[in-house]
Amino acid sequence: IPMSIGITRYSAKKFAIINLFSAWCWSGATMVLAWYFGEEIWSGLRLIEQHWYFAIPIIGGILYLFFRLFKRMENHFMNSRKERDESKTTRS
Template sequence: MEELFTQWLQEYGYIILFIWSTLEGELGLIMAGIMCHTGHMTISIAIIVAGLGGFVGDQVYFYIGRYNKQFIYKKLKTQRRKFALAHLLLQRYGWPIIFAQRYLYGMRTVIPMSIGVTRYSAKTFAFINLISALVWAAITILLAYFFGEQLLQIVHYAKEHYYIAIPFALILGGGIYYYMHKATAKAEQKMTGK
């Protein structure tokens, strides 16, 4: 199975990278950086493909917000707190939040949709989003490229000792969930004034 997956990455790597970047894909970018390190991908093409994928994904989320407001309000009730936080961040920080939203765990899809719901300029959003996506792709892929040998060693070690990662993953996941829950609750509280 692993050999088949590696073969697919070598044959269809750029297509997989584009799709993965469209859907959210730091892990895909790290894999692309490692493949650039091993010589299976060209670094400049990987950065452009990943950047365009990230750009397209966020544009789709923006236009879902722009043209499907009722659907969003109805179907995404459970994300209410994240939407409140996204609106608060946009009001407080303006365009830099569009640039930084890729690095906010759990908010990458919510922020473009919530900006789409507002009257924010679609052209301005697209321009900032494109620059942000290319920078995001370049930083992640270059880091993975430069630390490719170390990452390959970690992957090899993790394959042999996978059971060690379980407690760390649980602690990390729990911490991220707790932090996001507190932050969104605080934002919702500020928005409602309660």
């Protein structure tokens, strides 16, 4: 977000104010959710602590999905770049 605000040439003061309010919103939402679901979070952590061995395949599956997703995104961007470069060379 700071990069996008810098590109749009916001003043530093305006950016700081927007950033402050967004930080308050995020922290407020996080605190309310933690307060409301606090007991459920703790019971979930106790369950995970008792059955830690289930975490290994779950974490492995999540990592596999992330790597697969990022590889797909990389291929998409590389193909887009290749097509763009080829179209530039055919026009010139």
